[in-house]
Amino acid sequence: MSYLKFDKDLMINLEYSLYRNVLRTNRRGAYQNTSISGCNTTKYQGLLVMPVPYLDDENHLILSSFDETVIQHGAEFNLGIHRYAGDNYNPKGHKYIREFNCDSVPKTIYRVGGVILSKEIMFSSKENRLMIRYTLLDAHSPTTIRFKPFLAFRKISQLTRENDQVDKSYREVENGISTCMYFGYPELFMQFNKKPEFVYHPDWYRDIEYLQDLQSGDTFQEDLYVPGYFEMSITKGEEIIFSTGDIMVDTSTLAKEFDYETHKRTPRSNFYNCLKNSSHQFYYIPQKDEYYLLAGYPWFKVRARDQFIALPGCTLSVDKPQDFELMMDTAIPHLRDFMKDKPSKSYLKQIDDPDVLLWVIWALQQFWKEKKDIFLEKYSDFINEIIDYITTGKHPNLVLDQETELLSTYGRDVSVSWMNASIDGKPAVPRSGYLVEFNALWYNALKFSEEIARTKNKDKVASDFEERARLAGNSFKELFLNPAGYLYDYVDGNYKDPDVRPNMLFAVSLPYSPLERGQKKSVIDFITKELLAACGIRSLTPKSDKFRPHYTGTENEKKFAYFNGMSFPWLFAHYIEAYLNLFHMSGLSLADRIMVEMEGQMQNDCIGSISEFYDSHPPFIAHGGYSFAMSVGELLRAQRIISRYSTELENGR
Template sequence: MVDDDSLPALRFGPQVCGALDHPAGGGSREWLVADGTGGYATGTVAGLRTRRYHGLLVVAGPDGSRTMGLTALDAALTLSSGAEVKLATHEWESGAHAPAGHRYLERFELVGGLPRWRWRIGEVVLERELAMLHGSPSLAVVHRLVSAPSAVTLSLTALVAWRPADEIRRAGDPPRVTQVADGVTVEDAFRLAGPGWRSRGEWWQGAFLREEMARGLPATEDLWCAGGFTTTLAPGEVAEVSAWAGDLSRRPPRATVVLGVARRRARAVVAAAKPTDRTDALLALAADQFVVKGPDVIAGYPWHGTWTRDSMASYEGLFLGTGRAVEGAALLHRQAGKIAGRRVDDVLAPEEGVDGPLWFVHAVDRHVHATGDTHLASELLGTLDAVIAGYEGPEHTFRAEVDPADNLLAIGHADAAATWMNARRDGLPVTPRDGKPVELNALWVNALSAVARLRERCGADAADLWSRHDLAHRSFGKRFGAPTGWLYDVVDAPPGAYPLGGDEHHDDPVLRPNQLFAYALPYAPIDPAEPRAVRAVGAALLTSLGLRSLAPSEYGYRGSYGGPEPDRDEAYHQGTVWPHLIGAYVDACRSAGLPSTGLLTGLETHLEEWGLGSISEVADGDAPHQAGGCPFSARSVAELIRARARLSR
């Protein structure tokens, strides 16, 4: 457990580690180690489990599901005096913290993305470090006795499960645990190995999960104590525990070896990104967490999956901004196959939306622009043409249809929640955007230009595309300019679709950030020479952690994101801050010639505040903008990477 000065580190002392109830304390700051398959280990600095998702071995299935395996590995020391000191921390529905091992935490570190805890009991100092074997559901946990007057006994109690990661377990039929050499198997699904296993077998009832309560969800669960490992350690000695799924007969490398492999891989990830400072290095490691084998992109941890919109909108930052263009090209081929196989009668998941294919076009264009890879462009040209055709004609495969009168895209009432503002309550859209949404049409105009340019680059004819682009470009300029000085959020909205819409088709001038894409995209449909609209967006929506999804002065604004799911759905796009929007705002400011210095300071600082080394999915619209949603968000990280690169040019 030697420090590696070549890797970026985050460090916290006992005042943070020991604070369970402070919003910036060790009970609120979370860490994540991803295994490159969609599985992970995650928890809090203090060691307190606050979510149903917190565990040390969460295994990804081939269908994208995740299953909780090793819930916790509770450490305790028996000193030479015979006194036992428990180092784990649990909270119970009674309100008690027992044990309360966070009181002994001297330091927590995240070095190269790998967590390390250091407990001190007088002269006795114990460290724990963990890593996962990349590309495999395999966990390595190493304890080292750093100092002690004499040998101590280390006990590690294993709390196990085999349940869906987004569910909780109640006492009843316990997991099936079978003892094998140097450990056990659980449900024949995963295996634990370490020194001196002793079976136990009992329910610990009433564990309290405070973040679940805050989200209005069931907040207590029961934990199965399967047994534990016991060994004697002299100063300088280590104890290793491994946990893995898959082929249980094939033991992974020793835990200390896995740690070394993980450190070397972290150095390679950072080096490939060519960082200019510590923040660049942290962001490169953060981006790596979301890229999984396939390749594919996890939209956010601990509960989001893989979605076309998020993976393609994150592409430029996650891949081109971190030196992963070769891997990125493989992802684009993979996405092309998914898009080619999509049918008009496919069920449209809210997370996918009508704009995913347009973000795919954008990602291919940016890849070719950055790498000069015309061979890739030629290979994907058929899919790019199919995307454009998929929005035209009677089938409009992607659930948005070109209006032949102006060549702009319109979505109907059935898909009113099919943009990125996709929250529903009681089955109805919270933020209906049927009609012609501004960002969807900015992406459409951008895509027509991008495909035309790529066709020309590949030696193909693009005259028809340019003709359609020119019509859509002119129509956009005529239709979206609002008398307020900014752009309409939706034009040609159907009767009754919006709070102030009345009984006729109308244009909605509500002040939202969606219009930024009309200025920010590479082939933006609006000339930003007049910065009035961008100034209006910044004045009303800009915060230290990104942009609000609705101006506070607008009807329906919600300044707090939290509480039960219906309340969260109401607030999701009605004022909640989205960090990923900072990328479009930076682009719009640069295009409009507006100042952009200091726009990223709050988000760069946020790397040390909540999801450690990463950026949250959302935050409250009202100050101080408490973070919410997924603590680790792919698009938030990707757009901060891209925005930093944009500002450095």
């Protein structure tokens, strides 16, 4: 039985199928993404989206869609689907869909009278190139198939209109054509594994609409250019393979290549395999020997904080420690450049955020747990460099108080933490001064440095770190402990922010905590009662008058709701880790329930992946990036934590 399978009734129901989409990527930043019905519902979707570095550092939509028409006895059956003004869908190819499944590659089965046609979509793992394999499973009469490409050649964040700047020329290439709408873009090659007839008939399809952009209040309508159409016969059992990308291919190798790429895929046969596949989609290798994690799709680039939070889960938790090393080894020279105040030439953005280096230490600590010998050889000195950099006050927005051994930052006018939404250029959730998670991470970093020093038999160094951590721990409790039993979110001068937020979770979940057991339990109790939701940990307690359970309203209202009530799946890993550390085996049932709830999201939004955040109240709608590295990576890490506890339970420990 297929794990990600959708039958006819679900597919023809646009209220269902339009809100579920499928994503395929390569490791160069390109992707294919559309709803499972085949209708694009946002401006970010399309069959071929790719970076165009000669123009800018944005992604560009090149090929929006590729409509198929089955022709028998002169009758035409169009399998495409587009939304036009007035809630008009034309054509309505979704009514011919009999099944869609995504266990290996996205596969749609169409039935038109006696014709049964299979369509499988494959994104090349190494090139900016899409392949589609059409197989005629059954037909009782001579059958012709027509293909019509809808071209955009635009930034994904912008829409296009009919214009006279388009270069309508094309040139014939092996079994196809190439064309380029505007200067500066690469040629788009459209080729088949057999020779088609290309009919040149340039035209614009006007007022195509994107439903989800319309509903979110974003711009939603554009015109798309169609240069003509391809046509060829197809016989029962025959495979036609279409290839499109920025390079010309040898069409005789397409069938072999498609099979090879298919066999490389891990079947999405369960929750773990879906997360594992999704984690690989974030890999970004823009050039040789440069390895990163994209923050998510469809619009995110490489963000430093996101990468280091997601990195252990996306690599170590899927048994890919070598990938962790490749990405960390890419990042460290750029981190060193930052610490030496040298200009950055990295794809790693927002590297100067004040908590980034603290998350780097945490990520390396996860690697230490798996590969201690390699860590000691490669990374232990770098940990000391970070500690020295922070201690000597060289960071532009991270200040160490020598008397308390706590860190402060300035965040009244600029976002400094992962709660980074802005309204009119100001933080939607201003957090300044001593932030609770910054100092939990700092205490953990000091204790981890002590552990490294003791392992290397550097007792004096270890004792120094031990004393600093003791001072930091005492100061932490004195500053952040609220008499009610939870932790203040931040302390800025005489102001102690009383909002119950998830940032205090890290003081309980990290390997080293400044809190005593009773204090940890009190913090976890608050989080469980006030912040635990179906699809994540809430960013604010419902008891606050600022709390917003749904991501609705104007753009500014949604930005305000972002970190004032939305639930974030990535925090589940830290919650589960903290909960199991406190309650051990008795906490497994709750941890399992959390993961079962998230497994239910595999068939929602971006199928087989996890979104950035969710509404806190039913129906728990997903929002933000529909495939988000921190969400996926941390759920993988949560699974690894649960698995280890379950193994101990089975072994009777």
